[in-house]
Amino acid sequence: MAFLFAGLVSKVLGYPANYGPFQPGHEPAAIQLHKCELAREVKSPADEIAGAIQEYRLPAAESGQRQITLVLHGTTNGWAINLHDAQGQNLMPVSFTNSMTSSQMEVSGCDLNGDGQPDFIVNIWSGGCGLAADGSEVTFLLSSKDGYRAASFYLYAFGNEDLVRFKPQGPVYFLFNDLIGSDGEKTRDGREHNFWVYKLKRIDGVRIVPADADQPGFPKWVWFTNKDNHEETTQLTQEQKKRLLKKRNSSE
Numbered sequence: 001m002a003f004l005f006a007g008l009v010s011k012v013l014g015y016p017a018n019y020g021p022f023q024p025g026h027e028p029a030a031i032q033l034h035k036c037e038l039a040r041e042v043k044s045p046a047d048e049i050a051g052a053i054q055e056y057r058l059p060a061a062e063s064g065q066r067q068i069t070l071v072l073h074g075t076t077n078g079w080a081i082n083l084h085d086a087q088g089q090n091l092m093p094v095s096f097t098n099s100m101t102s103s104q105m106e107v108s109g110c111d112l113n114g115d116g117q118p119d120f121i122v123n124i125w126s127g128g129c130g131l132a133a134d135g136s137e138v139t140f141l142l143s144s145k146d147g148y149r150a151a152s153f154y155l156y157a158f159g160n161e162d163l164v165r166f167k168p169q170g171p172v173y174f175l176f177n178d179l180i181g182s183d184g185e186k187t188r189d190g191r192e193h194n195f196w197v198y199k200l201k202r203i204d205g206v207r208i209v210p211a212d213a214d215q216p217g218f219p220k221w222v223w224f225t226n227k228d229n230h231e232e233t234t235q236l237t238q239e240q241k242k243r244l245l246k247k248r249n250s251s252e
Helices: 238-251
Strands: 037-042 053-057 069-075 078-084 096-098 105-110 119-125 135-144 147-156 163-165 173-181 194-204 207-210 220-223
Touching: 069 105, 069 119, 078 119, 078 135, 096 135, 096 147, 135 207, 147 173, 147 207, 173 238
Parallel strands: none
Antiparallel strands: 037 053, 053 069, 069 078, 078 096, 105 119, 119 135, 135 147, 163 173, 173 194, 194 207, 194 220
């Protein structure tokens, strides 16, 4: 699809490179994204996001025959998102809210589900110091014949490297990352540790579905040490990893 061959968005971070799930030089093909252009902006009088409006469009060369405007309305609870066609009609049944109360954002587009229509990604991240500074809430807006559907995920530093294909013309996968502590589990060396945990999610129509079983080695647990590391950790047993993931999932 033409949507897959544009330049990268400017904030290309993705999963932490020093602790990625793949050995350097053996990463799957990353999906390239079109950066959407800011077409209109209304700033809040109080210099907050509540009351602000931002409208984005794909560049004309990538938008095809269908002009779509992505509209962000700032609220006290984050950014309400909707899509309008060229006549101003909503392309979503109801607006969807990205809950990050930050104005640091990027909007990009690409055909992620293979239906020939542009899908959209709204990535809004926090600011400050440390890992929390790169916390992202990323909202996917996926196309269908009945309009668009949205889903959001919170992770570390979303970037185009988090969207990959393992086979040419195969489905697009979202690499979801999480930082999980050993949380009282007895590790091999008896110490407390943190681990980058990577789970696969497959883009399937308007759904983003769990897909660890699609590729060997997922979910992938990488020990967060003081040196580069890409290996599956042996500090925890498989049963311990399952328990920690179950505990994590139940708290979300």
